Amino acid sequence: xxxxxxxxxxxxxxxxxxxxxxxxxxxxxxxxxxxxxxxxxxxxxxxxxxxxxxxxxxxxxxxxxxxxxxxxxxxxxxxxxxxxxxxxxxxxxxxxxxxxxxxxxxxxxxxxxxxxxxxxxxxxxxxxxxxxxxxxxxxxxxxxxxxxxxxxxxxxxxxxxxxxxxxxxxxxxxxxxxxxxxxxxxxxxxxxxxxxxxxxxxxxxxxxxxxxxxxxxxxxxxxxxxxxxxxxxxxxxxxxxxxxxxxxxxxxxxxxxxxxxxxxxxxxxxxxxxxxxxxxxxxxxxxxxxxxxxxxxxxxxxxxxxxxxxxxxxxxxxxxxxxxxxxxxxxxxxxxxxx
Amino acid sequence: xxxxxxxxxxxxxxxxxxxxxxxxxxxxxxxxxxxxxxxxxxxxxxxxxxxxxxxxxxxxxxxxxxxxxxxxxxxxxxxxxxxxxxxxxxxxxxxxxxxxxxxxxxxxxxxxxxxxxxxxxxxxxxxxxxxxxxxxxxxxxxxxxxxxxxxxxxxxxxxxxxxxxxxxxxxxxxxxxxxxxxxxxxxxxxxxxxxxxxxxxx
Numbered sequence: 001x002x003x004x005x006x007x008x009x010x011x012x013x014x015x016x017x018x019x020x021x022x023x024x025x026x027x028x029x030x031x032x033x034x035x036x037x038x039x040x041x042x043x044x045x046x047x048x049x050x051x052x053x054x055x056x057x058x059x060x061x062x063x064x065x066x067x068x069x070x071x072x073x074x075x076x077x078x079x080x081x082x083x084x085x086x087x088x089x090x091x092x093x094x095x096x097x098x099x100x101x102x103x104x105x106x107x108x109x110x111x112x113x114x115x116x117x118x119x120x121x122x123x124x125x126x127x128x129x130x131x132x133x134x135x136x137x138x139x140x141x142x143x144x145x146x147x148x149x150x151x152x153x154x155x156x157x158x159x160x161x162x163x164x165x166x167x168x169x170x171x172x173x174x175x176x177x178x179x180x181x182x183x184x185x186x187x188x189x190x191x192x193x194x195x196x197x198x199x200x201x202x203x204x205x206x207x208x209x210x211x212x213x214x215x216x217x218x219x220x221x222x223x224x225x226x227x228x229x230x231x232x233x234x235x236x237x238x239x240x241x242x243x244x245x246x247x248x249x250x251x252x253x254x255x256x257x258x259x260x261x262x263x264x265x266x267x268x269x270x271x272x273x274x275x276x277x278x279x280x281x282x283x284x285x286x287x288x289x290x291x292x293x294x295x296x297x298x299x300x301x302x303x304x305x306x307x308x309x310x311x312x313x314x315x316x317x318x319x320x321x322x323x324x325x326x327x328x329x330x331x332x333x334x335x336x337x338x339x
Numbered sequence: 340x341x342x343x344x345x346x347x348x349x350x351x352x353x354x355x356x357x358x359x360x361x362x363x364x365x366x367x368x369x370x371x372x373x374x375x376x377x378x379x380x381x382x383x384x385x386x387x388x389x390x391x392x393x394x395x396x397x398x399x400x401x402x403x404x405x406x407x408x409x410x411x412x413x414x415x416x417x418x419x420x421x422x423x424x425x426x427x428x429x430x431x432x433x434x435x436x437x438x439x440x441x442x443x444x445x446x447x448x449x450x451x452x453x454x455x456x457x458x459x460x461x462x463x464x465x466x467x468x469x470x471x472x473x474x475x476x477x478x479x480x481x482x483x484x485x486x487x488x489x490x491x492x493x494x495x496x497x498x499x500x501x502x503x504x505x506x507x508x509x510x511x512x513x514x515x516x517x518x519x520x521x522x523x524x525x526x527x528x529x530x531x532x533x534x535x536x537x538x539x540x541x
Contacts, residue, residue, distance in 0.1 A: 225420055
């Protein structure tokens, strides 16, 4: 076990834990943002540098600080390590620089992009970036590519996080796409525009932190904040069948995997569930998905802040208790304010 | 209970001779009426005469086209999400090859509707628009007989290529500078610093 202090908060974690995961165990605002690291994908991380942190004390045995910011997703903790994330103004400045680099070639086409509203790069830019761009040169541009009939690749928007490559490597038996060329010319592509075609290939859409890989069946259908996310499931022979469906009115516009608080997929879903099951009758609906009230997706959505069924059970329990005393619950018993 | 000090106690006493004549009271009443003939009229003969309005008056919306006549709106939905009255709805569509001179971006609003009965003319849509597509103008929304007619579609909102709607008063240098002013963007950086300081103290 190793004791690590991040922004003044101490936690004991098993040896070999990365600083990022230790921070996630503490939780809250001190968790560094991550664009390429994905806890569900092995060997992910280390590309984007947004998760950099400042190590002010290496360990108990060697208390020297690390000379420059380190990528927290790839650096493991040492006993007695002290880390600064949001408490270090220098580091925030450095991270703003990283965001600037990520945005060098990223187009400002958020009004057109389907990812807008649930885009990690948007969040990152808003929370850590600068207000204006200083980049004056021509951005690299690519033509849009159809990868199969269900996925669209906008290489312009790609930040080369390699998540989709790892998904294809680890989730599917073989992959047909990867990163071609090097340096500034590097691009995600398929070999001679091969079609990605296997049962779990649709997950590359969910892992993509930007709008580079998007669902063609949802293309320009609606902005995400006009749709309502609902958790649902079905008996699927290939995957768990636990998904999130996005309604607009009574129509299912899109099916995605469920995501956790860090925007990472909880359970992978198959292409059949994702692209072909777009009838309400295909699904057993569990209830509205919880969306952070700070997210634009929660705009105009009226999610009940408490679980009604749990409250009803609670009221029944209390009623049973009161039965002996012969006290009747009034009309307002279900009102949470009367609790 | 006395609510104001203007209440008067009503006394039912016998009227005097002067009061029973009623003539002085009638004359006093007439004088008040006649006084109004001499006053300046409170009304104007609209629409022949129009009242002066402020330069930044917020009236009927317009969806602008760019210099080449292509529609600027890309159906990004920011106006609709900014709208406090939920008056705006839209359906987007992908631009096809050959429509480049009709629509500016690869996505455009196939339908765009503003319910003028819902609209409160706050101008938030104009402020939210990243494409400078929607503007409020000095035109007044005319009255209609049917509620349905107040739902304005693209036919009423998009300006025609030949008859452009002038919104230059809303695009003055001051406005442009205000939009670019970093300090005005809800003081993003100050707020950030405030929260961070609070967190450090905590």
